[in-house]
Amino acid sequence: MEILQSEFVKSSSKIEECPEAKYPEFAFIGRSNVGKSSLVNMLANNKKLAKVSGKPGKTQLINHFLINNNWFLVDLPGYGWAKASKTDKAKWGEMIHDYIIGRENLHNVFVLVDSRLTPQQIDVEFINWLGENGIPLAIIFTKADKQSKNKNQSAIAKYRKVLKSTWEELPPMLLTSSASFEGKEDVLKFIENYIR
Template sequence: MIKNAQFVISNTDYKKCPEPTKPEFAFIGRSNVGKSSLINMLTNNKNLAKTSGKPGKTQLINHFVINGNWYMVDLPGYGFAKVSKGIKSTWEKMISNYLTNRDNLVALCVLVDSRLEPQKIDLEFITWCGENDIPFILIFTKSDKQAKSKTQQNIQKFLNECVKIFGEDPQFFVTSAQSSEGKEDVLTFFDEEVKEYYDSLK
């Protein structure tokens, strides 16, 4: 359970991030996938991560310390943000440097909009994660926005694409920031992984 969530620091450089002594879970997804809303739902704090209807709101690596013993990290989205190519390539470099250099990154939570058919940009991103040995899970968002059958259909199509890439389904969760669907499952996953992380240091 999350009893306490506090903003720590924003950065553009992974080297200036907090000391990598606590387990870390980062959140990333296509612009406007509902990343900030999900973080706020999971932490019971509607003002923790900045939400915006305008894609590209998150432009930094934002660290939040949870219960004093692990980090949640809000990363810039990829995809449709209306920013210049220069800024976009700076973001991409910042994100890839962070992901490939944080030894304490336990899992990257890749958010996928469950209302959509599999998107090429999401599949390309998880393929890159696989090629770079980035441990990731999938979190399907906005499950409340359409009929359950349609959501399940889209998720299954995405998982089928994952099997083509990896030979198996990645671990995944289905969530809604509005109804809190999936909240307990995701938090249980974090709790178990945090415990495992600290157990491995003993």
């Protein structure tokens, strides 16, 4: 798939404010600072589409971007150690929960994890929660350029091992780098297979 058009549509603080559900949606979520906004921009061929920040927790709303006039890319707030109040974190949690469970045109949730880290409990719990609720998902390993191919393969193998204790069939796993564009075609092909 070639992305020829990408535009910001709106930011929403709750599911009721989201755009009309007339296009398939693909949501991106991960822990704070996992490289989500950079990945969104890389996929869309638009460095300025999602706001990139060195500070964790920059994305605080549900952000809809219309791609090629036929599907929505949705940038969700990160979870984890963003410097925010407990009240704000609870609000984000509720907003993310309501969106993921209630959005009828949500086709897939991409869970981003840092390829350099061992499986983190917060990520594993979130992936399991999606599975328990029957939400289609794929895991995207980010920052592949930061380490060797062997270390990347080892990171994926560790996740497989951890998830095998709860999953009969493991979710798809993709390896990416916003810096080197690795995995871009894989992610776009994955989305294309849904919207054909």
